[in-house]
Amino acid sequence: MSVKKTLRVQAYDLIKDKIINCVYRPGEMINEERLIEELNLTRTPIRDALGRLEQEGLVQIRPKRGILITPLDFQKVSDLLEARLMYETYAIREYGKCMKEEDLISCFVAIQDSMDNSDDDILNPVDSKLHSLIIQAVPNAHIRSSYESVDIFLKRLRIRLRILTGESRQHSEISQNEHLEIVKACMKKDWALAETALRDHLTRSAGVVIDLFLSQFHEKSA
Numbered sequence: 001m002s003v004k005k006t007l008r009v010q011a012y013d014l015i016k017d018k019i020i021n022c023v024y025r026p027g028e029m030i031n032e033e034r035l036i037e038e039l040n041l042t043r044t045p046i047r048d049a050l051g052r053l054e055q056e057g058l059v060q061i062r063p064k065r066g067i068l069i070t071p072l073d074f075q076k077v078s079d080l081l082e083a084r085l086m087y088e089t090y091a092i093r094e095y096g097k098c099m100k101e102e103d104l105i106s107c108f109v110a111i112q113d114s115m116d117n118s119d120d121d122i123l124n125p126v127d128s129k130l131h132s133l134i135i136q137a138v139p140n141a142h143i144r145s146s147y148e149s150v151d152i153f154l155k156r157l158r159i160r161l162r163i164l165t166g167e168s169r170q171h172s173e174i175s176q177n178e179h180l181e182i183v184k185a186c187m188k189k190d191w192a193l194a195e196t197a198l199r200d201h202l203t204r205s206a207g208v209v210i211d212l213f214l215s216q217f218h219e220k221s222a
Contacts, residue, residue, distance in 0.1 A: 007044075007045035011039060011041050011049035012049035012053065014039050015039070016152075019053070019059070019069060020152060022156065022159050028069045029062075029066045029068055030067050031067065032046060050067060057070055057153075058152075074213065077210070078210070080150050080153050080154050081154070081210070084147075084202065084206075085199065085203070087135065087143065087150065088131060088134055089199050089202070091138045091143075092182075092186070092191065092198050093191060096137065096191045096194055098137040098138075099133060101187070104133070104186050104187050107130050108180065108187070110129055111180055115173065115177075128151075130179050135147050157209065157213070158209065161209065161212045161213065161216070164216055165215070178200070178201040179201070182198050185197050
């Protein structure tokens with residue numbers, strides 16, 4: 001890999017990570033000068049990275065104004081949550097059987113450990129472990145790629161909402177218990193039960209996200 005390509009990749013990864021983790025907030029305007037200073041990179045790889053991120057819908061380049069970090073509106077949030085439900089339930093129904101037993105056991109243990117440790121940060125990566133396992137079982141690379149773009153936006157949304165509102169330990173515990181029920185059904189190879197448990201979990205979680213999103217929207221509008 002050439003040095004120039006390496007710098008482009010580095011710029012892309014760094015900016016994308018800051019967007020996902022809401023260092024650059026939805027709706028915020030930034031500029032190339034800020035990126036050059038913060039990333040310690042030159043203008044060319046940064047511009048290349050911004051072009052790629054614009055294609056992915058994470059930024060909007062506004063000539064002579066700067067770079068807008070793509071806002072999250074209600075319709076987009078609703079569409080993303082619906083897409084996630086469709087992708088994951090399809091994946092577990094059609095390809096759950098492709099998940100390896102040792103991966104399911106590892107996932108089960110990781111979830112239990114996170115529940116037993118009350119000091120765990122609420123942003124524990126175990127939260128996404130099962131969902132990633134389900135999607136990675138799908139052999140169709142186009143489906144996995146499409147899901148990844150949905151997941152990036154939703155991860156960004158969840159982080160932003162947690163920054164603004166926090167997240168109750170109760171909600172975290174409910175989610176982890178739901179994850180355990182999904183894994184148990186998968187380990188029993190009861191795919192109908194696994195799909196139902198997954199659908200119930202995603203539907204409840206989507207309701208929580210929508211409620212939090214609307215509460216923030218109304219507070220800003222008041």
